[in-house]
Amino acid sequence: MATTAPKTAAAKSDEAVEETLATASKIAADVPAPVRELAEKSVQQAKDGYARWKAAAEETSDAFEDALATSSKGYKEFSRKSVELTRSNVNAHFDFLQALIGAKSVSQAIELQTSFARQQFEVLSGQAKELSSLAQKAATDGTKPFQDLASKTARFAQSQ
Secondary structure, X not given: OOOOOOOOHXXXXXXXXXXXXXXXXXXXXXXXXXXXXXXXXXXXHHHHHHHHHHHHHHHHHHXXXXXXXXXXXXXXXXXXXXXXXXXXXXXXXXXXHHHHHOOOOHHHHHHXXXXXXXXXXXXXXXXXXXXHHHHHHHHHHHHHHHHXXXXXXXXXXXXX
């Protein structure tokens, strides 16, 4: 038994429009010429309107797909960087603990602790800035397809 792939929403819409237009054409053949001309003009306007609507819907769908792909890429980069920084911080902490275990006196241990705390504060501040920058870039890049779509829509609306 052969299976058929389900129709997409766009294909179903196209089919419904074509059926409606075919029915209108059949009906138009049986009416007087002035009415038929008006009907044909209306049918053409409907076809043109549907074509514009379909193009806009496809652009919107493409914008969503682009935004998703771009956001996904940005957040993957953010996640990768987070793991990398965490690994670096854990390694630094183990190195500190190893040095602390080897301390010969309490004053040396306090000096190691103070130095490590100062160094980690600077490192963590830099890492926070880097992660913040990556998150901001991911968010900005993810919204760009929508901004482009809004610009196109505004230009289209002005031209009508």
